[in-house]
Amino acid sequence: MTGIDFEGTQVPLQAGDTIAAALYRSGTRVFSRSFKYHRPRGLYCAAGDCPNCLVTVDGEVNVRACECAAKAGQKVSRQNAWPSADRDALSIIDKMHWALPVGFYYKAGIKPKFAWPMVEPFIRKMAGLGFVDHHDAPRHLVRVNHHPEVLVIGAGVAGLSAALAAAGAGKSVLVIDEKAPGHRVAVGETRAAIDRLVGEVTAHGAITTQWNTAATGIFEGPLVIAVDATREETLHVHPGAIVVAAGGREIHRVFRGNDLPGVMQARGAARLAGVHGLKLGERAVVWAEQPEALAHVETLQRAGVTVVAVVAPDGLDTSSVTVEVVRGEVTAANGKKRLASVVAGGRTIACDVLAIGSEIQGNEHLVRLSYDLPVVIAGDCTGRHHTLEEAAASGTSAGTAAAAGPALYAVEPVRPRTCGSDGYVCLCEDVSVKDIEVACKEGFDSAELLKRYTTVTMGPCQGRICADQLRAVAERVTPELAERVGAPTTLRPPTRPITLEQAVAGAAHHIERHTTLTSKHLSAGASMMWAGVWKRVEAYNGDVQGEYAAVRERVGVIDVGTLGKFLVGGKDATAFLERLYPMKIADLEAGRLRYGLLLEEGGVIIDDGTVCALGDGRYYITVTTSGAERLESWMLDWAEAWGHEVYVVNQTASLGAINVAGPQARAVLEKLTSDAVDRESFPYIRHRQITVAGVPCLAMRLGFVGELAYELHFPASQAERLWDAIIEAGKAFDIRPFGLMAQRLLRLEKGHIIVAQDTDFETTPWKVGMEWAVKLDKPDFVGKAALLRHQKRTDRELLVPWVMPAGTACPPEGTVITVNGALSGRVTSAWHSPTLGHPLGLAWVVNAHAKDGAAVNVGGTTATVRVGHAFYDPQGEKLRA
Amino acid sequence: MSHFSIRCPNCGPRACSEFSYNGEVRPLADPDASEEAEIARLWLRRNVTGLQRERWFHAAGCRRFVTITRDTRTNLIVAQPGEPAGDVAKHA
Numbered sequence A: 001m002t003g004i005d006f007e008g009t010q011v012p013l014q015a016g017d018t019i020a021a022a023l024y025r026s027g028t029r030v031f032s033r034s035f036k037y038h039r040p041r042g043l044y045c046a047a048g049d050c051p052n053c054l055v056t057v058d059g060e061v062n063v064r065a066c067e068c069a070a071k072a073g074q075k076v077s078r079q080n081a082w083p084s085a086d087r088d089a090l091s092i093i094d095k096m097h098w099a100l101p102v103g104f105y106y107k108a109g110i111k112p113k114f115a116w117p118m119v120e121p122f123i124r125k126m127a128g129l130g131f132v133d134h135h136d137a138p139r140h141l142v143r144v145n146h147h148p149e150v151l152v153i154g155a156g157v158a159g160l161s162a163a164l165a166a167a168g169a170g171k172s173v174l175v176i177d178e179k180a181p182g183h184r185v186a187v188g189e190t191r192a193a194i195d196r197l198v199g200e201v202t203a204h205g206a207i208t209t210q211w212n213t214a215a216t217g218i219f220e221g222p223l224v225i226a227v228d229a230t231r232e233e234t235l236h237v238h239p240g241a242i243v244v245a246a247g248g249r250e251i252h253r254v255f256r257g258n259d260l261p262g263v264m265q266a267r268g269a270a271r272l273a274g275v276h277g278l279k280l281g282e283r284a285v286v287w288a289e290q291p292e293a294l295a296h297v298e299t300l301q302r303a304g305v306t307v308v309a310v311v312a313p314d315g316l317d318t319s320s321v322t323v324e325v326v327r328g329e330v331t332a333a334n335g336k337k338r339l340a341s342v343v344a345g346g347r348t349i350a351c352d353v354l355a356i357g358s359e360i361q362g363n364e365h366l367v368r369l370s371y372d373l374p375v376v377i378a379g380d381c382t383g384r385h386h387t388l389e390e391a392a393a394s395g396t397s398a399g400t401a402a403a404a405g406p407a408l409y410a411v412e413p414v415r416p417r418t419c420g421s422d423g424y425v426c427l428c429e430d431v432s433v434k435d436i437e438v439a440c441k442e443g444f445d446s447a448e449l450l451k452r453y454t455t456v457t458m459g460p461c462q463g464r465i466c467a468d469q470l471r472a473v474a475e476r477v478t479p480e481l482a483e484r485v486g487a488p489t490t491l492r493p494p495t496r497p498i499t500l501e502q503a504v505a506g507a508a509h510h511i512e513r514h515t516t517l518t519s520k521h522l523s524a525g526a527s528m529m530w531a532g533v534w535k536r537v538e539a540y541n542g543d544v545q546g547e548y549a550a551v552r553e554r555v556g557v558i559d560v561g562t563l564g565k566f567l568v569g570g571k572d573a574t575a576f577l578e579r580l581y582p583m584k585i586a587d588l589e590a591g592r593l594r595y596g597l598l599l600e601e602g603g604v605i606i607d608d609g610t611v612c613a614l615g616d617g618r619y620y621i622t623v624t625t626s627g628a629e630r631l632e633s634w635m636l637d638w639a640e641a642w643g644h645e646v647y648v649v650n651q652t653a654s655l656g657a658i659n660v661a662g663p664q665a666r667a668v669l670e671k672l673t674s675d676a677v678d679r680e681s682f683p684y685i686r687h688r689q690i691t692v693a694g695v696p697c698l699a700m701r702l703g704f705v706g707e708l709a710y711e712l713h714f715p716a717s718q719a720e721r722l723w724d725a726i727i728e729a730g731k732a733f734d735i736r737p738f739g740l741m742a743q744r745l746l747r748l749e750k751g752h753i754i755v756a757q758d759t760d761f762e763t764t765p766w767k768v769g770m771e772w773a774v775k776l777d778k779p780d781f782v783g784k785a786a787l788l789r790h791q792k793r794t795d796r797e798l799l800v801p802w803v804m805p806a807g808t809a810c811p812p813e814g815t816v817i818t819v820n821g822a823l824s825g826r827v828t829s830a831w832h833s834p835t836l837g838h839p840l841g842l843a844w845v846v847n848a849h850a851k852d853g854a855a856v857n858v859g860g861t862t863a864t865v866r867v868g869h870a871f872y873d874p875q876g877e878k879l880r881a
Numbered sequence B: 001m002s003h004f005s006i007r008c009p010n011c012g013p014r015a016c017s018e019f020s021y022n023g024e025v026r027p028l029a030d031p032d033a034s035e036e037a038e039i040a041r042l043w044l045r046r047n048v049t050g051l052q053r054e055r056w057f058h059a060a061g062c063r064r065f066v067t068i069t070r071d072t073r074t075n076l077i078v079a080q081p082g083e084p085a086g087d088v089a090k091h092a
């Protein structure tokens, strides 16, 4: 395919075509229908400013056809028209202005009240721009940071000159432009100057360039956010100083018929003729308000258009043009779906193109976002037309100033120009001069209110076309309010349209962590589940009961490499942990370990884990899988608050961990190590450095699952080797790897809580029966003050174990608990225990019922509260084996 | 979207985007404080307009906390890590 598919027709392409250029060449004149009245609209600015050429390209809505490079195979269609933009049935609305007065949203909503629900669906259907394809998969774009000393926005004569000046002063410079330099400029001396400057800039070692990159806002810092559409990345630029040389645009002239297809801004017409070689029409009138526009006469002629007249104000020197000059202004344009004639200087001139070269206003949007920032403006952007020499000089002085340091540059507010008495002020929102006059007379007396009431400046171009003219009309109608109605409305980023994907570039990266053993688990048939940012094994081949039985009867092995693991040392390590944990640390001898809760200042449990004393004031501590990230910074925050000299090394990722649990755990280890692991030399709640299958391990004897268990911590790189060795050695005992589900069941039989499953944001140790883990006789620890206060109160609810008789069905977690019909609490953990043969679990129950032996109603079945007993192995003999 | 630089004692001056904000510095627990004072200390933030002592975590760097004084109106850092706090009370 060599062309683009335009609503089913093949449109041929030429090199360098934009979509607009290709469509225009093939005869398209109506590019869209206006937002409200469905008036036909054609190419107007051809510079990415106006809303007239918004089309849908390959499913992406609101693409500016004049700026979008055409590529073979693209599917392009017009928007906001039915059945087609050429024959839009809804253009009947254009005949019904009386039915859609200015502010009709508000008016229709008020009187009569019942009307709004009927009007709204109709308005929604006929308004709006394009249809978003909801099946479209989002793209994840990259965010890239740049740190140049000077950032230049805009690669015209002024911008490029500024870049060379700043680089000449020894600064690193980044130049960006929303397109390639000179892409809108017809062949001529300006284009030649740009090409020469681009050559110098590219050759300069201190200047980096990035084209097709539009700045969308300047923020405090300064920080400039720009989007690169071709590379699919969003740039965050952190410059020392900024030169804004974003150029200017011709003022939108308002008169009757000013929105007819065929009426264009002169720079846009020159671009289409001079860059894309389009013969825009047969007969053109050029309205020149400043000298630059006179040069466009020749550009149009070269493209084969007959320029029938130049309209110019009295003072302008027109000696350079050879066509008839009409003094005055264009006061009206006539035609039905396309321009047929214009009225100027009292005459009617037949033509099919009107190129309006009005005065230049600066593209000041970025500048107006940047009060109090080191921003310098150069060239046309200052709000006045610059000749080539003036632009180069302006750029050079701006570049020199930016290089000199972060001085602040205030921005001159732009005064509005005059405005005609008829025609469309706002092309995006279809707001006419008459509409604004009505609104002014209805009493809307500031630019901000006029904007909200009429929706002028609120369209896709965000007032680029109309803001200036809104103020001009308002000043004319209410001159006594000139101060208020003439003030520019607030400008907000983005200054160029961006997609949501570009806005969230770099923010959508979702972290999913795996231990080094994940591939082993998957090949063993594991299903995975989320645990914080980790993916952990839920169960192997769904056999939770089998895994459970292996641990209780023989031996099982679980990957616990996701646990938070920290090495804590430094001069104040002991004092630091003593103040951090609610249990005693100082008396913990080397080789011993202790279970520890972590509380926040309000005395609420936030995590739990173990502390191993390594000797010499060094400690190895573990916390839960989901707590690792948060607790590292939490601990370090306290170190800074107390001024403690400690280091906390996060070894969560660098160390792996495997827990071997079950009556045969020791027998398995003995096959793999020559170090002593017997009960006497390596008893419960001790840790030892041992070598297992050639891998050096810190081994701990602890018992979350309630059996004889060894938890091995070792360099993560050795994980697969060690895992394989354990599975191999365990074969003789029918070892089984087990997952999180089996582990949760095993711990539940011991009555152990899981922080955040069984606890909530009000859970103190008292409420879960863990007073034993808190030593209030310590001088201080995090949460102590709150717990002392708390002690004086009676808790409303307590977390208690419960059982149900054998043969009853296990209630789901979250089941509501009642006593005599009154709400009493809820189940947090529940399971049918295979060993004990009945359902059991943990539940929050109101204090009065949290007594051993109390009967409560769990979802229709009676359960008995059991305080003070572990369900399984109450004396802990198996753990200590 | 703000941008300023914090002088980390380990890493030198770094963009604030490398740090995560940990909020204003609060006084440590006082066992003799009234219950109301303690609740206010724990749960109520002063949200100062002016100079504020605050803690930042060098999350994308050496992973240590630093304490600085920042003017919340201008984002100018009045005291970098290790420097005297400055006249915080006057602005609180």
Ligand code: FES
Residues within 6 Å of the ligand: A051, A425, A426, A427, A428, A429, A456, A457, A458, A459, A460, A461, A462, A463, A464, A465, A466, A467
């Ligand atoms: S013309 Fe675009 S908002 Fe008015």
Ligand SMILES: [Zn+2]
Residues within 6 Å of the ligand: B008, B009, B010, B011, B012, B058, B061, B062, B063, B064
């Ligand atoms: Zn650091």
